[in-house]
Amino acid sequence: xxxxxxxxxxxxxxxxxxxxxxxxxxxxxxxxxxxxxxxxxxxxxxxxxxxxxxxxxxxxxxxxxxxxxxxxxxxxxxxxxxxxxxxxxxxxxxxxxxxxxxxxxxxxxxxxxxxxxxx
Amino acid sequence: xxxxxxxxxxxxxxxxxxxxxxxxxxxxxxxxxxxxxxxxxxxxxxxxxxxxxxxxxxxxxxxxxxxxxxxxxxxxxxxxxxxxxxxxxxxxxxxxxxxxxxxxxxxxxxxxxx
Numbered sequence: 001x002x003x004x005x006x007x008x009x010x011x012x013x014x015x016x017x018x019x020x021x022x023x024x025x026x027x028x029x030x031x032x033x034x035x036x037x038x039x040x041x042x043x044x045x046x047x048x049x050x051x052x053x054x055x056x057x058x059x060x061x062x063x064x065x066x067x068x069x070x071x072x073x074x075x076x077x078x079x080x081x082x083x084x085x086x087x088x089x090x091x092x093x094x095x096x097x098x099x100x101x102x103x104x105x106x107x108x109x110x111x112x113x114x115x116x117x118x119x
Numbered sequence: 120x121x122x123x124x125x126x127x128x129x130x131x132x133x134x135x136x137x138x139x140x141x142x143x144x145x146x147x148x149x150x151x152x153x154x155x156x157x158x159x160x161x162x163x164x165x166x167x168x169x170x171x172x173x174x175x176x177x178x179x180x181x182x183x184x185x186x187x188x189x190x191x192x193x194x195x196x197x198x199x200x201x202x203x204x205x206x207x208x209x210x211x212x213x214x215x216x217x218x219x220x221x222x223x224x225x226x227x228x229x230x231x232x233x
Contacts, residue, residue, distance in 0.1 A: 009159075035221065045209065045224035091161060106152060106177060107211075107222055109161035 003027065004092050004110035011115050013082045020067070021077040021113045023092030029053075031097040034075040035107065036066065039089040048090075051075060053097075082117045089114050121145045125210050125225035132200040132232045140195040140228050142210030150213045151193040152222070155179065155206040162209060168193055200232045 005024045013019040025034065036048040051059045051066045059066040067076040079086055092110040123144045132138055144151065152167035154177075164177030168187040182204060184196040193212075197204060207229050211222040 004161075043207070043227045045211075045222075045227075047221045047223075050221060093162075106164050106167055108164075109154075111159055111161040 003108045004094055006092055006110035006113050008113045009111075011113055013079075013115065013117055015084060015117055015119050016081055018078060018080045019082055019115065021079070021090050021092075021115065023075045023077065023110060025073050025075060025092075025094050027073075027094065027096050029096040033095045033097060034066070034068070035093040035095070036064070036075075036077045037091045037093060037109075038086075039091065039112070040085075041088070045091075049077070079115075084117050084119060087115060087117045123210055123212055123223050123225040125208075125228050128226065128228055130228065130230050132197070132230065134200060134202060134232060136200050138197050138200065138230075140197075140208055140210070140230075142193045142195065142225060143191050144193075144210075144212040144223070145191065146212065146223065147190060148212035148214055148223070149190070150220075151187065152177070152211050153183070153185065153193070153195045154209045154211065155204075156209060156227075157206050165195065165208075197230075200230075202232045204230065205232045206230060 003026050032053045034051045038046040049059050049061045049064045051068045058068050063080045065078045089112045091112045093107045095107050126141045149170045153165040154162040156162045163179050166185040168174045174185050207227050209227050210225040213220040213222050
């Protein structure tokens with residue numbers, strides 16, 4: 001079963017507008033971590049933001065925030081005031097922390113969303 | 120700051136050839152892993168290691184071999200390359216696989232198997 005689902009293969013946003021990238025996850029663990037990574041056209045993977053399952057506040061990092069809705073198992077990334085440099089692939093990922101099985105603790109990625117910021 | 124270093128960045132192989140993708144990190148991370156990235160499929164875990172001398176299989180291990188003789192190095196070997204192994208490969212490391220630590224990625228290695 002897919003553990004991380006990103007339903008938007010591609011998104012467009014106007015420069016300076018906000019955009020939300022969707023991510024839903026599936027786990028039976030109570031303890032887990034959610035990550036977002038950015039992959040620009042140059043190919044490197046850039047860590048953006050992290051949310052722990054027990055964190056009561058939504059994570060924020062500059063223009064990035066994570067809209068964490070635990071009951072709905074969603075961890076959407078919100079980018080405020082989009083910039084042309086935000087054009088990239090964005091990956092949601094999860095690590096399950098409730099198991100001693102080190103394999104389950106590996107980071108599992110969604111299929112990604114390609115964001116294009118238009119001037 | 121070197122971080123995670125992968126070599127080579129590009130490689131073309133013929134079917135049946137073998138090769139090794141090198142990965143080294145200088146952050147004293149216990150956890151290291153290899154992913155492959157294919158269009159529309161995100162990153163899939165090939166093999167991982169939680170420390171020197173300890174390796175285990177991920178989601179897509181067939182056709183690949185790894186070893187971890189030192190904390191710093193985690194090479195990925197393709198035993199007999201197949202066109203299905205054409206992909207971009209990423210090595211990544213973190214302090215531990217069981218906590219909230221982010222993964223630090225290498226720049227990727229693009230492999231084409233003809």
